[in-house]
Amino acid sequence: METIITIEVVGKRLFVQLPKNAADIQYIRSFTYAYWDKGTFRWVVPNYKRNLELLKSFFGDRLNAVVFAPPAIVSQATHNRTIKPDTLLAIKKPSGRLCLLCPRNPEVESLIHSFPYYQWDSHHKWWSIPYHESYLEQLKTLVLRIGWSFMFEEETKTIERTKGLTASDVPDYRVCPDAFLLKMKELRHSEHTVVSYKSCFEEFINYYRNYDVSQIDETMIIDFLRYLVIERKVSIAYQNQSINAIKFYYERVLGGQRKVYRIDRPQADKLLPVVLSEEEVTALLNATPNLKHKAILMTIYSAGLRVGEAVRLCLSDIDSKRMQIRVVQSKGRKDRYTLLSKKTLEVLRAYFVAYHPKHWLFEGPDGGPYSDRSIQSIMRSSVKRAGIIKAATVHTLRHSFATHLLEQGVDIRYIQSLLWHASTTTTEIYTHVTTKGFDQIISPLDRLML
Incomplete structure (x- = not known):
């Protein structure tokens, strides 16, 4: 009798149908979170990076077919589920x-x-x-x-968001008032905040493009915010940013009284940051052959920097005598000092000899600071080369820096200072991420003489 082996790809899951064979089953079990589905009589393997290729390589000519199911199947997979008692x-x-x-x-x-x-x-x-x-x-x-x-x-992401209004979509598109932008610059908001608020406020005034801004009342503001949530399906962060931009115009630009618009601000999901292990950081840096790129990633990780802070570093900010890095005008317009690693300093010196930067530590082709987007691109390439499955971004290096310090036993108040968090409450999130030392903790019950 001919044996049939098939793999069906359904979103983030691989359904493997095969005859009973001890060696094959042992290999399937070697995949993390693989399990036997009693309902379909098939093995289920997470569709992580390379898992499909590994299965195809293992079965070779014995594999009869690989079937890719349509995405619609995935969207219904987690609804109306009946779970067995065990x-x-x-x-x-x-x-x-x-x-x-x-x-x-x-x-x-x-x-x-x-x-x-x-x-x-x-x-x-x-x-x-x-x-x-x-x-x-x-x-x-x-x-x-x-x-x-x-x-x-x-579960795969199936939400389809409606695109926001742009200048190409709307005749006589209304741009953000000059007074709005001048007020933001006067209050020394960062360029990133100015761009974000401008975009949010322009969407708002073009939603009511047939009304003068002074005619838009509280009810209309609430209707617009409901449109963002229900029709546009924007993120919680974007919704909050839109609220802030609208309040900024009416309260700060027009000088109106500070008031509550009876807008329910959304509660953000409580999430834990993605953190790389020390081994994964090592693999990441080893997978970055370009000297300049490696210097950038090493500096960010070893000092716990935000990407915006890294691109604004000047040569004068590197203090090799005190082994510190000065971060000028970081988030909240505050200066701080953070760590300068010995290994990072060695790489920076080699980078300086090879590239001869003049003012900015990491200069772009035009002599200006390196762009945030370029660093994000470097990170994505290195993550891919290192074979890291986690959704790691440049900011993941900052989270990893804090977590690794905590695992070394560094007091959380020092970590707070290095990261420049306003409160230890923000820093304490890393205590939920680390698991190092859990095996040394003894339950109080185990100390009782029972």
Whole structure:
């Protein structure tokens, strides 16, 4: 009898159908979060980077077909699910939250309550926590220990957003008033904030392009914000930015009284930052062959910089005697000092000899500062070459810097100072990310003489 092996690609999952074979099953089990689906009698492997290629390479000529399912199947995959009494289904949402569907169990619920920012969704009847690999591993360990089945799925992003109005879409497009821009510059807002507010306010005034700005009342403002959420499906950050831009015009530009527009500001999802391990940072830097590019990424990671701070560094900001980097006019228009790593200094010296920068530490082709976008592009290329699966950006290096310092035992107040957080509350998010030292913590119960 001919054996049939097929792989069906459904969004973030690979469904593998194959005859019973100990060697094949052992290989399938080697994939993280692979499981047997009793409903379809197939193995399910997460569709992570290279997993499909690895399966195709392993099965070789024995593989009969690879079928790609249409995206519509994925969008319905996590709705109206019936979970068996002995199963926990973990679904990673596009928002960065992990939804947990399972029957009631005191041990499982106790573990869920130990995670930060856990929530119970009474409508969908599921728990949700911030997604983190260590949390997923803890859940899987507990579930298997109590004899349950563990299933993991990743939901694809299916929200289709309506594009905002642009100058090419609207006849007689209304530009942001000069008074708005002058006031922002007068108050010394950053260029990034000016551009963001300008874009948000122009969308607002062109939504009501048949009205004079002075005629737009509170009810119309609320209607516009509802349009952003319901029709445009904008992010929480964009919604908040639009609120701030509108308030800025009426209160700061027109000099109106500070007032509440009875606008419900959205509550942002409680998420944990993506953090690279020390091994992943090493792989990332080793996968960056260009000396200048490596110097940029090393400087950002070793000093915990934001990308906007890195591009504004001048040669004079590098203090090799005190082994410090001066960050001028960082977020909040405040100066600060941060660490200058010995290894970073060595690479910077080699970079200086090779590239001869004149004023800016990292200069672009025109002699001006290197662009944020170019650094993001460097990071994406290095992440890909290093084979890192995580959704790592340049800002991930800053999160990794803080987490690694915390794991070394550095006091959180020093980390707060290096990152220039206004409050330790912001810095404390990294205590939820690190798991180093958990194996050394003894439960109080284990110390009781029972």
